[in-house]
């Protein structure tokens with residue numbers, strides 16, 4: 001199993017190009033199932049989750065071709081309407097095929113995702129939303145079995161649906177389903193994440209009629225069919241945020257290219273509060289982060305966009321462990337997203353968990369240690385800690401990182417870090 005070995009203490013300097021967003025690429029690849037002609041995507045990051053999604057689409061009969069960051073999907077001849085447990089267990093985002101399959105083919109069989117390291121993560125709202133559009137939904141043997149065969153013209157029926165929690169993939173699944181429904185759907189209390197907006201933009205290029213994406217009420221006027229289009233995936237704000245924290249913690253100066261500051265407002269504000277200098281240029285989509293490594297601890301409370309993202313919580317926790325003062329990190333999205341705490345403690349961090357809060361007392365220095373990655377962003381937090389720790393940090397189980405960070409060690413080493421992979 002691959003490990004990452006990091007020699008800490010090197011301030012990062014230079015430029016890094018941010019990749020396309022994992023969390024936009026995954027739903028947009030699934031949207032390929034809706035199109036009767038090829039969908040061509042650029043800016044698709046080279047990630048394990050992307051490879052898993054392409055494999056899943058391939059098993060359904062979608063013709064996939066990939067050259068560099070360009071992926072072309074031809075779903076004109078889909079033969080299987082199933083996502084097996086084997087696929088869904090490696091990547092929960094596989095649930096995103098449910099809405100497209102059901103809307104276009106009238107039937108879908110998708111494994112229920114299991115619980116994962118960060119929490120139970122149910123998909124009840126995906127299911128209830130599709131039921132509100134008239135679908136027959138049955139759960140048997142761990143699978144969601146969905147059908148529209150009893151509906152007029154076998155099409156989902158537009159509906160107004162209020163989601164009683166803000167759910168990102170739930171909003172995306174229902175938006176894709178509603179795109180081909182008969183009539184108008186209104187999704188209330190919808191997620192406002194930039195990746196939802198990117199998906200809506202892609203769907204509209206494919207012929208969908210969606211307004212309000214990026215607000216909490218999305219209106220989708222269903223159309224009879226969708227075609228292919230060309231779309232460039234939005235930049236990964238979480239990858240960008242992770243490199244920003246790396247520059248801040250190591251006391252370096254890093255310019256991020258293909259980074260949109262307008263998608264990172266809460267993160268930028270918190271870094272400034274920590275004492276980091278940040279300049280942004282919206283014309284060139286670049287962000288420069290400069291720090292002397294002397295940081296002030298900052299309180300964090302995760303919440304849906306545009307508030308502070310849960311996907312940046314572990315990275316800020318790592319930063320707070322070596323900052324001056326005491327901070328509180330409150331996780332409101334996932335009930336168990338503190339798996340990195342125990343590992344950070346192995347590196348000398350002083351953290352106490354009280355329910356969904358972590359009280360972090362800054363220590364003068366972290367020490368390199370052997371630690372275990374438990375989920376994607378927890379792993380990112382450990383990498384950041386390793387970059388500033390005294391001595392060597394060995395991170396085990398880094399396949400989690402490969403799910404969501406494109407060429408991580410290459411990008412860090414380009415900035416001067418000393419990171420190597422070993423097995």
Ligand SMILES: CC(=O)N[C@H]1[C@@H](OP(=O)(O)OP(=O)(O)OC[C@H]2O[C@@H](n3ccc(=O)[nH]c3=O)[C@H](O)[C@@H]2O)O[C@H](CO)[C@@H](O)[C@@H]1O
Nearest residue numbers: 023093121122123124125126165166167168169170333334
């Ligand atoms: C592939 C992708 O885009 N993943 C992101 C997505 O995950 P994901 O879409 O799975 O997360 P959700 O936004 O759905 O989850 C938010 C909260 O709602 C709850 N919930 C969700 C759906 C549901 O049917 N019932 C329910 O109770 C979840 O357990 C969680 O407590 O948004 C999360 C929150 O920003 C991010 O951390 C993930 O990186």
Ligand SMILES: C=C(OP(=O)(O)O)C(=O)O
Nearest residue numbers: 023092093311376377404
């Ligand atoms: C939790 C994440 O991803 P997923 O929803 O795919 O597990 C993440 O991107 O941090």
